[in-house]
Amino acid sequence: MPHLIDEAETLLRERGFKVTPQRTLLLQVMAGQPVYLDADEIYGLAYTQDASVSLATVYRTLSLFAELGIVTKRYIEPEHRREVFRLSEGPEQHYLTCVRCGKRVLIHADLLNRMARELVRRKNVSVTGACACFTGYCPECTGDLRRGGELPDHTDGAR
Amino acid sequence: MPHLIDEAETLLRERGFKVTPQRTLLLQVMAGQPVYLDADEIYGLAYTQDASVSLATVYRTLSLFAELGIVTKRYIEPEHRREVFRLSEGPEQHYLTCVRCGKRVLIHADLLNRMARELVRRKNVSVTGACACFTGYCPECTGDLRRGGELPDHTDGAR
DNA sequence: ATTACTGCAAAGGCTTTGCATTGTA
DNA sequence: TACAATGCAAAGCCTTTGCAGTAAT
Numbered sequence: 001m002p003h004l005i006d007e008a009e010t011l012l013r014e015r016g017f018k019v020t021p022q023r024t025l026l027l028q029v030m031a032g033q034p035v036y037l038d039a040d041e042i043y044g045l046a047y048t049q050d051a052s053v054s055l056a057t058v059y060r061t062l063s064l065f066a067e068l069g070i071v072t073k074r075y076i077e078p079e080h081r082r083e084v085f086r087l088s089e090g091p092e093q094h095y096l097t098c099v100r101c102g103k104r105v106l107i108h109a110d111l112l113n114r115m116a117r118e119l120v121r122r123k124n125v126s127v128t129g130a131c132a133c134f135t136g137y138c139p140e141c142t143g144d145l146r147r148g149g150e151l152p153d154h155t156d157g158a159r
Numbered sequence: 160m161p162h163l164i165d166e167a168e169t170l171l172r173e174r175g176f177k178v179t180p181q182r183t184l185l186l187q188v189m190a191g192q193p194v195y196l197d198a199d200e201i202y203g204l205a206y207t208q209d210a211s212v213s214l215a216t217v218y219r220t221l222s223l224f225a226e227l228g229i230v231t232k233r234y235i236e237p238e239h240r241r242e243v244f245r246l247s248e249g250p251e252q253h254y255l256t257c258v259r260c261g262k263r264v265l266i267h268a269d270l271l272n273r274m275a276r277e278l279v280r281r282k283n284v285s286v287t288g289a290c291a292c293f294t295g296y297c298p299e300c301t302g303d304l305r306r307g308g309e310l311p312d313h314t315d316g317a318r
Numbered sequence: 319a320t321t322a323c324t325g326c327a328a329a330g331g332c333t334t335t336g337c338a339t340t341g342t343a
Numbered sequence: 344t345a346c347a348a349t350g351c352a353a354a355g356c357c358t359t360t361g362c363a364g365t366a367a368t
Contacts, residue, residue: 018322018367039358054325059358061323080234080290082357096284105284115274116293124302125255125264126310127295129237134275136286143283151285177342177347198333213350218333220348241332 004031004089008070015068022057025050026065027087036076036084036093076104076133096134100141107134163190163248167229174227181216184209185224186246195235195243195252235263237294255293259300266293 005027009019029045030037037045043058062085065071072088076095086093091109098105116127137145145151164186168178188204189196196204202217221244224230231247235254245252250268257264275286296304304310 013368016322020323020367022324052325056326056359057324060360063359075234075239080239096278096282096286098284099287105282107278107282111274111277111281112291115270115291118270119255119266119293122270123255123264123266124298125257125295126301126304127255127293128258129294130291131237131239131293132271132274132289132291134278134286134290135288136284139283142285145285172343175347179342179348181349211350215334215351216349219335222334 004087008065008068011068011070017064021050022046022053023061025053026058026061027070030071030085030087034086034089036074036086038082038084040082042085074131080133092130094130094132094134096136096138098138098141099135100137100145103138103140105138107132163246167224167227170227170229176223180209181205181212182220184212185217185220186229189230189244189246193245193248195233195245197241197243199241201244233290235290235292237292239292251289253289253291253293255295255297257297257300258294259296259304262297262299264297266291 005024008027009024012019012023025046026042029042029049033045039055039058039062042062043053043055046053046058062071062073062083066073066085069088071085072092073083073085075082076084077097092112094107094109094112096105096107097103112130112132116130119125119127136142137151142151164183167186168183171178171182184205185201188201188208192204198214198217198221201221202212202214205212205217221230221232225232225244228247230244231251232242232244234241235243235256237256237258251271253266253268253271255264255266256262271289271291275289278284278286295301296310301310
């Protein structure tokens with residue numbers, strides 16, 4: 001989506017920031033990988049195209065992009081060790097991480113949006129952002145475990 | 160709840176771990192503060208009762224307790240900088256953090272449980288844990304901003 | 319010509335770990 | 344008496360920052 005990149009660069013200039021080769025490169029890298037990546041992964045991808053980029057610039061750029069709304073910053077691993085980023089395009093993504101095989105199951109935003117609306121109604125708050133991380137078993141592992149009798153037929157488990 | 164403490168100490172002994180004054184102290188401290196606290200806060204509370212406890216022991220103990228299920232470990236701040244812990248008793252707690260005043264609004268578990276059940280139904284996964292962090296405005300700030308015309312009457316905003 | 323941006327290296331914040339010592343069982 | 348647990352200090356991991364040099368406008 002070169003469109004997204006152009007928009008981001010226009011936004012940068014409008015706000016008085018400069019469009020540097022590093023910034024363009026990071027936009028390109030992220031546009032080619034529309035999933036959440038951590039700073040080091042983004043740095044790695046960028047590095048293969050330009051070995052002169054530095055990790056510090058990656059962090060600074062991602063931070064600026066997050067402020068401008070160009071990227072969305074999240075924490076999705078169960079251990080939340082690292083920040084992850086992706087271009088802010090399309091509906092938000094949430095994940096369930098399988099504790100057995102490590103696979104991530106994408107959870108579309110509508111469920112969380114419904115929850116947010118309910119929250120607004122019940123608590124009279126407003127919601128500007130949400131981060132939901134589930135742990136559990138992916139469909140395959142759930143099937144395996146049920147067949148093995150290690151899981152009941154229905155589990156929600158979220159205390 | 161001295162009951163909880165006894166159970167935890169029994170569990171420790173059953174599993175071959177030792178019941179030390181530090182472990183008992185941390186259990187007492189957490190039983191007196193049934194909310195999520197970070198390691199430093201727990202250390203601070205313990206320190207007032209026994210200045211010889213060390214932060215390293217607090218971390219080691221909380222980690223052991225988490226493995227044994229005695230405490231629940233979570234990340235609740237929007238920035239997820241620190242881990243927070245509380246005794247694993249009662250329904251799970253989730254929060255909305257107000258970006259204007261910093262206050263935390265407690266979100267009861269039922270909303271998230273419903274979401275988890277829906278997830279189980281739709282995706283055929285099983286859910287063993289959930290971490291939801293919302294950002295937005297607390298009821299007071301929402302009211303202020305609506306009166307000032309800075310917020311529409313209804314916002315959910317969770318992309 | 320400005321002034322923002324970059325790379326480098328060092329520092330920061332939170333958490334973990336090695337090691338000698340202490341204390342529970 | 345054994346061996347787990349502790350305190351201390353150092354190290355680790357991810358992220359941020361100071362500074363001098365570089366480059367976009």
